[in-house]
Amino acid sequence: MPKLDFDIITLGHGSGGILTNKLLESGVFNLLSNPYLDEKHDGAVFTATGKMAFSTDSYVVTPVFFPGGNIGDLAVNGTVNDLAMCGAIPKYLSLSFIIEEGLTMTEFWDILVSIKIASEKAGVHIVTGDTKVVERGKGDKIFINTSGIGQVHPKAEISSKHIKTGDKVIISGNIATHGIAIMSVREGLDFETDIVSDTANVAHDVLSLLDEFGSDIHLLRDPTRGGVATVLNEIAKDISLGIDLVQKQIPVLEQVQGACELLGLDPLYVANEGVFIAIVASEIAVPFLAKLKTLDVGTDAAMIGEVGESHPGQVVIKSPIGGRRVVNMLVGEQLPRIC
Amino acid sequence: MPKLDFDIITLGHGSGGILTNKLLESGVFNLLSNPYLDEKHDGAVFTATGKMAFSTDSYVVTPVFFPGGNIGDLAVNGTVNDLAMCGAIPKYLSLSFIIEEGLTMTEFWDILVSIKIASEKAGVHIVTGDTKVVERGKGDKIFINTSGIGQVHPKAEISSKHIKTGDKVIISGNIATHGIAIMSVREGLDFETDIVSDTANVAHDVLSLLDEFGSDIHLLRDPTRGGVATVLNEIAKDISLGIDLVQKQIPVLEQVQGACELLGLDPLYVANEGVFIAIVASEIAVPFLAKLKTLDVGTDAAMIGEVGESHPGQVVIKSPIGGRRVVNMLVGEQLPRIC
Structure with missing residues (x-):
């Protein structure tokens, strides 16, 4: 593995002068090389036709390294997944670092390598950047912004406007894993080694679902900050329909459930990565779920609820013993x- | 002017929950409203045809408010200008904030209003974002990332590959003004009130130059961090040709020159905003400069040098008394x- 020829990052590495140049030339450009980035201009030029999706996220996760990943692959996967949630095939990413003076060369290099691996897995090119x-x-070690451009899948018609009464709510995997993985290492809890973040790109699998089910997939969302509860509340308010969840259908790893109980957290509010919510036409819900369960990201997928008219704008959950309660949006932090 | 219904920004405003929602709904979405942003999805969808440019920058300027502007208009203009340097018509921007807990509502609102005004002036839509x-x-009050997408001008063929011996180097205006404006307020110097940043978008003027001179414009670059010296060094190394500058042709405001002498700075290394370097075919250099001087950004434009074969990879400047010296890339910070 090539290495950067300095021990720590200094203010000079952000000057735009010789040190910035060294930082970029000594490994970064080689590591992430592609014809767009190799131009080294202020921006990248590409050719596009048709409907494109554009998304951005800044990543400030702490700690920067956590069980199952680091801020580098998180930043690639997060924006790739946002594009997939628009029904788009991710194509190009920008990559912008805000580094706190003193970050070590080793930390920076490890993050860069994760970025390279995650972008190759997702099939995206990193075409332009900033340091x-x-x-x-x-600052706090490193913040990363990635912005992404994707080509909208020809069959995709993702919009909350298409959601109607009777649509089914499907989750692609176990919830709350990412949040608890971060929390465990941050708090130095005992179960640290058991729970690893599920950060991953879901794009390939989403696209194969779009191939098969097209416009019957009405909405896709990734329940990151605020968790499943917050995203579903946003959707319910937006469509002025209610969402009914069945608690016992919601998949949570046993050790994550245990950690949540220990920490007094409701897994519905804990952040996810590598997990998405699909709201689909009821006619295709069963085959959609069956197909999803055959895909890499969907082994633990489940149908967790449906859209109805009885409590517009609200999310209501049925407990294992049959009671119902309103699930509000996350209050505070x-x-x-x-992420 | 509508106001946000809180006094300071707290961690909860970044939670993705109710407070984030309030922050966005109470003014931000209204202020920046357009059909793309109004969808409030994870990303924006637009239609594209042909060659597109994509650029990103994170802005960490301190202080956040400075004479002539603030981090908000700087973040819009900077990325708009990077697109213009690719020969592109700026179309869509993403906007991503990393806010330090404690930023006041008033500061945040003032920055947002500047973003709105700058994006309207530039004719770009802010289509997607993150907080x-x-x-x-x-952190340090607020960092902003903007990424931008533009449509490449049909006549643009911007690439250092097109630069040849005899090409002329033209600067669009006075150099070092932005850097000295920031420095003056940061150091509390006396000349503070006289020097204001020239942050501005140069896109409209660049596009009208492309209309007229098309592929005879070989390269465009904005000399931000590292200043004119660093950008020209990068170009000289890239093309393996030399660049000869004539010092007395380089426009610097008298008070900026005075401040540079006081601070021991060489204006060639001081950052610029709202200024660009054009390297153009010698045949069109005179009419190009004449046209540029009629445009808003170009009143003080000047031909400052040319491309030659005598010292490949180096920038050499001729002093007012006739001596020549090599201008190196900025070392350190x-x-x-x-910016």
């Missing part, structure tokens, strides 16, 4: 800097 | 966090 350095105490 | 909040002491 800024701030003084010690004015449960787990800061989870 | 993260970090703890006190883990002169003015950290200037």
Whole structure:
């Protein structure tokens, strides 16, 4: 593995001068090389035709390295997944660093390598970027922004406008894993080694679902910050219909459920990565779920609820013993800097 | 003017839950409203045809408010200008905030209003965004990432590959103004009130130059961090030709020159905003400069040098008394966090 020829990153590495140049030339450009990035211009030029999706996210997760991943693959997967949620095939990413002076070369290199691997897995090119350095105490190791451009799948018609009464709510996998993985290492809890983040790109699998089910997939969303509860509340308010969940259908790993109980957290509010919610036409819900369960990301997929008219704008959950309660949107902050 | 219904930004505003929702709904979405943003999805969808440019920058300027602008209009203009340097008509921007807990509502609102005004001036839509909040002491008021997409001008063929011996180097305006404006307020210097940043979008003027001179414009670059010296060094190395500058042709405001002397800075290394370098075919250099001088951004434009074969990879400047010296790339950091 080539290495960067300095031990720590200094303010000079953000100057735009010789040190910035060294930082980029000594490994970064080689590592992430592709014809777009190799131009080294202020921006990249590509050719496009038709409907494109554009998304952005800044990643501030702490700690930067966590069980199952680091801020680098999280930043690639997160934006790739946002494009997939628009029904788009991810194509191009920008990559922008805000580094706190003192980040070590080893940390930076490990993050870069994760970025390379995650972008290759997702089939995206990193085509343009930026590096800024701030003084010690004015940042926190490293923040990463990725913005992405994708080509909308020809069969995709993703919009909350298409949701109707009777549509089914499907989740692609176990919930709350990412949030608890971060929380465990942050708090130094005992179960640390058992729970790893599920950060992953879901794009390939989403696209094969679009191939088969096209416009019967009405909405896709990834329940990151605020968790499943918050995303479903946003949707319910947006469509002025209610969403009914069945608690016992919602998949949670046993050790994650245990950690949530220990920490007093409701898994419905804990952040996810590598998990998505699909709201689909009731006619295709069963075959959709069957297909999803055959895909890499969907082994633990489940149908967790449906859209109805009885409590517009609200999410209501039926408990295992039959009671019903309203699931509100997250109030305040449960787990800061989870992504 | 509508106002946000809180006094300071807290960690909860980055939670993805109710507070994030309130932050966005109470003004932000209204202020920046357009059909793309109004969808409030994870990403925006637009239709594209042909060659597109894509650029990103994270802005960490300190102080956040400075004479002539603030981090908000800087973040819009900077990315708009990067697109223009690719020969592209800026169309869509993403907008991503990393806010330090404690930023006041008033500061945030003033920045948002500047973003709105700058994006309207530039004719770009802000179509998608993200908001993260970090703890006190883990950021510095606010960092902003903007990424932009533009449509490449049909006549543009911007590439250093087209530069040849005899090409002329033209600068669109006075250099070093932005850097000195920031420096003056940061250091509390006396000349503070006289020097204001020239942050502005140059896109409209660049596009009208492309209309007239098309592929005879070989390269466009904005000399931000590292200044004119660093950008020209990058170009000289890239093309393996030399660049000869004539010092007395390089426009610098008298008070900026004075401030540089006081601070021991060479204006060639000081950051610029709202200024660009064009390298053009010698045949069109005179009419190009004449046209540029009629445009808003180009009143003080000047031909400052030319491309030659005598010292490949180097930038050499002729002093007013006739001596010549090599202008190296910026070493280390002169003015950290200037953009």
